Amino acid sequence: MSEKQVLTGSEVIVNYLIKEGVKYVFGIPGHGCLGLTDAFRRNKEKITVIQPKQEMAGVHMAIGYYRVTGQPLVVFTSIGPGATNTAIGLADAFVDSMPVLVITGDTHVHMRGVGVLQEIERHRDSGFSKVLEPVVKRQFELVHVNQVPKVIQRAFNLMMTGRRGPVHIDLPMDVQCSGTIIPVPNPDHRKTLARPRAEADLIKKAIQLFMSANRPLIWLGGGVITSGATKEVIELAEFVGAPVLGSMMAKDAFPNDHVLFGWATGSKGTTVGLELSRKADVVLAVGTRFADESTCSYRKGIAWNFGEGKNDTRLIQIDIDPHEIGKNYPVDVGIVGDAKLVLQDMITELKTSYKQRHDIKYSSTAYFKEIQSLKKKWKKFLDEWRKPELDPVMISCVLKEVREFLDRDAIIVTSSGNVQAQIIQEIEFYEPNTCITAGGFSTMGYSVPAAIGAKLGKPDRQVIALVGDGDFMMTIGELHTAKQVGLNVVIVVLNNAGWIAITDLQRAVYGQDHAYATEFEDKNGTYMPNFADIAKGFGCWSTRISRAEEIKSALEKAFSQDGPAIVEIIVNRNPEVSGSPAHGWWDVPIPTYMKEKREKYLKEIEEEDLS
Numbered sequence: 363m364s365e366k367q368v369l370t371g372s373e374v375i376v377n378y379l380i381k382e383g384v385k386y387v388f389g390i391p392g393h394g395c396l397g398l399t400d401a402f403r404r405n406k407e408k409i410t411v412i413q414p415k416q417e418m419a420g421v422h423m424a425i426g427y428y429r430v431t432g433q434p435l436v437v438f439t440s441i442g443p444g445a446t447n448t449a450i451g452l453a454d455a456f457v458d459s460m461p462v463l464v465i466t467g468d469t470h471v472h473m474r475g476v477g478v479l480q481e482i483e484r485h486r487d488s489g490f491s492k493v494l495e496p497v498v499k500r501q502f503e504l505v506h507v508n509q510v511p512k513v514i515q516r517a518f519n520l521m522m523t524g525r526r527g528p529v530h531i532d533l534p535m536d537v538q539c540s541g542t543i544i545p546v547p548n549p550d551h552r553k554t555l556a557r558p559r560a561e562a563d564l565i566k567k568a569i570q571l572f573m574s575a576n577r578p579l580i581w582l583g584g585g586v587i588t589s590g591a592t593k594e595v596i597e598l599a600e601f602v603g604a605p606v607l608g609s610m611m612a613k614d615a616f617p618n619d620h621v622l623f624g625w626a627t628g629s630k631g632t633t634v635g636l637e638l639s640r641k642a643d644v645v646l647a648v649g650t651r652f653a654d655e656s657t658c659s660y661r662k663g664i665a666w667n668f669g670e671g672k673n674d675t676r677l678i679q680i681d682i683d684p685h686e687i688g689k690n691y692p693v694d695v696g697i698v699g700d701a702k703l704v705l706q707d708m709i710t711e712l713k714t715s716y717k718q719r720h721d722i723k724y725s726s727t728a729y730f731k732e733i734q735s736l737k738k739k740w741k742k743f744l745d746e747w748r749k750p751e752l753d754p755v756m757i758s759c760v761l762k763e764v765r766e767f768l769d770r771d772a773i774i775v776t777s778s779g780n781v782q783a784q785i786i787q788e789i790e791f792y793e794p795n796t797c798i799t800a801g802g803f804s805t806m807g808y809s810v811p812a813a814i815g816a817k818l819g820k821p822d823r824q825v826i827a828l829v830g831d832g833d834f835m836m837t838i839g840e841l842h843t844a845k846q847v848g849l850n851v852v853i854v855v856l857n858n859a860g861w862i863a864i865t866d867l868q869r870a871v872y873g874q875d876h877a878y879a880t881e882f883e884d885k886n887g888t889y890m891p892n893f894a895d896i897a898k899g900f901g902c903w904s905t906r907i908s909r910a911e912e913i914k915s916a917l918e919k920a921f922s923q924d925g926p927a928i929v930e931i932i933v934n935r936n937p938e939v940s941g942s943p944a945h946g947w948w949d950v951p952i953p954t955y956m957k958e959k960r961e962k963y964l965k966e967i968e969e970e971d972l973s
């Protein structure tokens with residue numbers, strides 16, 4: 363009998379990752395993951411360890427990579443603070459249904475509860491995992507090395523099937539180093555490649571309802587991107603003549619230069635999107651949560667008109683997760699299934715039962731003409747709103763110049779702040795997986811690391827992060843990682859000396875004189891570090907500009923660098939032009955001492971329909 367190979371728990375994991383096609387892992391070694399780190403050392407030809415400077419950033423890097431390649435990656439940490447640092451990255455991934463595997467080191471099983479360095483043990487022994495429980499799709503807490511082979515396989519299965527999401531493996535130090543003879547699993551065994559389809563009668567019902575509409579509309583969420591259903595959405599939209607709108611996670615799910623693209627609705631919406639969504643009579647919603655931002659906090663008649671009344675908008679909702687169906691709005695037809703396959707079946711049913719939607723081409727209908735006229739007005743508004751002569755430049759101008767400069771398939775990464783809201787409202791995306799943004803968790807600090815991950819995944823494409831100064835400072839240390847990775851990721855820092863999205867919100871909701879604790883000052887007044895100089899300190903190429911006409915040539919130089927490049931743009935912080943006007947509505951509570959505003963607010967929230 364041949365002797366069976368003994369591998370440590372860590373080696374099983376690393377060998378399995380190689381079989382899964384994982385090329386990069388992100389991690390900061392500590393005493394809690396020495397065994398695992400050594401297994402990576404033994405396999406360094408096959409997997410590269412990248413060193414984020416904070417573990418949260420490692421998670422964002424993995425997500426940036428996944429979003430442009432579809433390949434989930436892995437983050438490993440030590441015990442305690444290193445492990446806890448992943449919480450925000452994981453929460454961001456969880457809310458946006460993004461897969462990433464986080465493996466955290468932990469107390470040796472026989473030491474649990476004594477107070478090992480960096481152990482949290484007052485509520486329960488080795489209690490760290492509780493910290494991550496609400497922000498992952500599944501957790502595995504191992505106590506024996508023989509569990510490792512099955513668990514690593516299950517972790518990948520769980521991340522990538524159904525509604526995707528992050529998984530956490532808690533891996534005690536001793537389990538990392540103990541040996542097992544259980545072989546490394548083959549990823550293809552125990553894995554399904556199947557995606558769920560819907561029942562035929564539901565497809566029929568959905569199509570009947572959709573085709574009965576006078577003002578049909580298609581509303582997309584991130585599920586469409588995950589499922590790769592852009593082609594099907596285009597086909598369906600063109601057959602029916604329905605405008606297509608999307609949430610932040612679906613900004614790139616439908617070509618924004620298509621005649622049927624209807625721009626954004628919701629609190630960060632546009633006059634086009636809001637008008638179309640509130641007046642639609644039948645909505646086909648695909649892979650979306652109907653979160654408060656894209657619904658104007660459910661205030662009826664502002665973004666949407668769903669309800670059970672005779673004149674209310676009817677809803678067909680498709681989602682891979684039954685949890686989302688009917689959660690925020692009542693549905694007429696609720697379909698659980700994979701977006702691409704369900705839409706394919708709907709298209710087949712359409713083509714079988716209907717020749718075309720109208721007697722005339724959809725582009726000759728009054729509805730289509732109305733859509734075009736709304737779009738034209740929106741473009742006109744944007745043209746008038748941007749004032750290219752201003753110095754410092756407006757964010758709106760930066761976005762226009764950047765979009766004009768970039769290739770159609772360039773990858774643009776953003777996180778929370780004015781730039782994110784304005785990107786959704788003001789510029790076009792043409793291909794799926796090119797708008798990489800921190801959606802539902804709206805996490806500052808996401809852009810720089812996510813852009814590094816995206817560039818690792820697509821080294822031949824332009825990758826650009828557009829970050830506010832506040833956002834940038836959350837993960838500024840990742841310039842170090844960007845320099846180490848050495849790829850030409852371009853980071854544009856929009857410096858307005860403050861968390862101005864919040865300043866603008868304070869002014870808009872509470873009053874002009876209510877800006878507080880959101881602008882950056884020191885004893886000499888406005889305080890603005892020189893980020894271009896700081897970038898140079900990290901060894902990165904950089905430049906600092908403030909005028910619209912300087913942007914394209916700065917980008918030209920930035921994209922011709924061999925490594926990371928930082929373009930710092932001082933942007934206008936004058937309240938009139940610091941952000942962009944809000945066209946929708948958002949439920950931001952008003953203190954009772956602001957009597958008039960409070961009264962108005964109370965009336966407004968009466969119109970919210972949370973039934």
Ligand SMILES: Cc1ncc(C[n+]2csc(CCOP(=O)(O)OP(=O)(O)O)c2C)c(N)n1
Nearest residue numbers: 778779780806830831832833860861862863
């Ligand atoms: C981690 C985190 N903390 C706080 C917030 C709340 N928040 C949302 S936008 C914003 C300001 C963003 O500032 P900056 O990046 O400078 O962009 P600006 O709005 O100034 O253009 C803040 C503090 C957040 N989204 N994420």
Ligand SMILES: [Mg+2]
Nearest residue numbers: 830831860862
């Ligand atoms: Mg700022």
